Amino acid sequence: MHERSVKGVTYRIVVRGELDARFAYLFNGMQMNQVEGTTTLTGEVIDQAQLHGYIERFEELGLELLSVEQMRETTTSPSERGES
Numbered sequence: 001m002h003e004r005s006v007k008g009v010t011y012r013i014v015v016r017g018e019l020d021a022r023f024a025y026l027f028n029g030m031q032m033n034q035v036e037g038t039t040t041l042t043g044e045v046i047d048q049a050q051l052h053g054y055i056e057r058f059e060e061l062g063l064e065l066l067s068v069e070q071m072r073e074t075t076t077s078p079s080e081r082g083e084s
Contacts, residue, residue, distance in 0.1 A: 008046035
């Protein structure tokens, strides 16, 4: 069976409140950084349904959503990405 690669879009999501590593599993491997009372999550989101799921999780955790930003994609060659 072949694995199908799904290419998403990178987002940066900022919430008020500091999430610790215990909550990382809720956000499918997104990078979490805590700074001065906020948490920034950065990572790939495969579709709008996943993005809305993350937003619902913030609400469930009682966190205020401060911003959602779709990151610009940069064009890199396969060699720069480590591909052959």
